[in-house]
Amino acid sequence: METIKVEAIVLKTTDFGDADRVITLFTKEFGKLEANAYGCRRSRSPLSGALQMFNHISAQVIHGAKVDTIREADIINFYDALTKDLERLAYASLFFEIVNRMTFPNEKDRETFDLLIKTLPVLCKRNPRIAALIGACKFMETSGVQLNFIECIHCGKEIEGDAAVSIIDGGAVCLDCIDFAEDCRPYPEGMRKVFEMLLGFDWRENTKLTFNTRQLNAAEKFFIEYVQFILGGELKSVNFIREFLDKPA
Numbered sequence: 001m002e003t004i005k006v007e008a009i010v011l012k013t014t015d016f017g018d019a020d021r022v023i024t025l026f027t028k029e030f031g032k033l034e035a036n037a038y039g040c041r042r043s044r045s046p047l048s049g050a051l052q053m054f055n056h057i058s059a060q061v062i063h064g065a066k067v068d069t070i071r072e073a074d075i076i077n078f079y080d081a082l083t084k085d086l087e088r089l090a091y092a093s094l095f096f097e098i099v100n101r102m103t104f105p106n107e108k109d110r111e112t113f114d115l116l117i118k119t120l121p122v123l124c125k126r127n128p129r130i131a132a133l134i135g136a137c138k139f140m141e142t143s144g145v146q147l148n149f150i151e152c153i154h155c156g157k158e159i160e161g162d163a164a165v166s167i168i169d170g171g172a173v174c175l176d177c178i179d180f181a182e183d184c185r186p187y188p189e190g191m192r193k194v195f196e197m198l199l200g201f202d203w204r205e206n207t208k209l210t211f212n213t214r215q216l217n218a219a220e221k222f223f224i225e226y227v228q229f230i231l232g233g234e235l236k237s238v239n240f241i242r243e244f245l246d247k248p249a
């Protein structure tokens with residue numbers, strides 16, 4: 001059995017047995033990785049503190065024939081603000097659920113690891129709805145499943161003013177091409193501006209974002225619908241947001 005050292009973000013935790021957990025890590029070295037952490041729900045376990053969702057950790061994983069097991073884990077960074085504030089927790093969970101459900105284990109993906117590292121502090125400081133949407137939009141972009149928000153997918157013309165968008169065709173449709181689109185939803189100029197700002201968000205310069213709540217609601221609703229269409233199912237964290245925060249997501 002081989003022991004590997006990883007740097008990772010704890011993407012998800014699932015309880016099993018009396019005190020055990022399956023930990024889904026997003027590692028810098030190997031992409032997503034699932035490993036069992038035995039006894040980690042006992043407060044005396046040396047693993048219990050480190051293996052909490054959203055933590056940035058270093059860990060030693062024993063690579064077994066059937067399952068991987070976490071032997072040691074140390075915290076590099078943790079994001080207290082996410083667990084103390086229900087709204088931040090809900091939106092961070094939404095972003096993490098999208099990343100988890102749209103990635104496959106053992107596919108090295110440094111871009112997504114870096115994106116998680118960059119998004120976590122923003123989720124702690126800024127409006128968490130916007131931070132989660134920035135993270136998720138950028139993730140879809142690097143995963144190659146993003147809609148084309150800028151040009152008409154039928155004629156290639158840059159979209160100006162109000163237009164339509166087709167989830168099935170994969171992006172914006174100009175008013176001249178509407179008859180060729182498989183499915184058409186409204187794509188007002190305000191919504192396009194939101195997506196342009198989110199996708200162009202500069203982590204270092206903290207791009208100033210100027211849109212109103214109505215535009216944000218419309219963009220968020222559309223984006224969630226799109227992600228659920230790709231997944232072919234509902235995002236659990238969206239139900240949580242609707243039920244407990246009474247937010248439109």
Ligand SMILES: [Zn+2]
Pocket residue numbers: 152153154155156157173174175176177
């Ligand atoms: Zn067109």
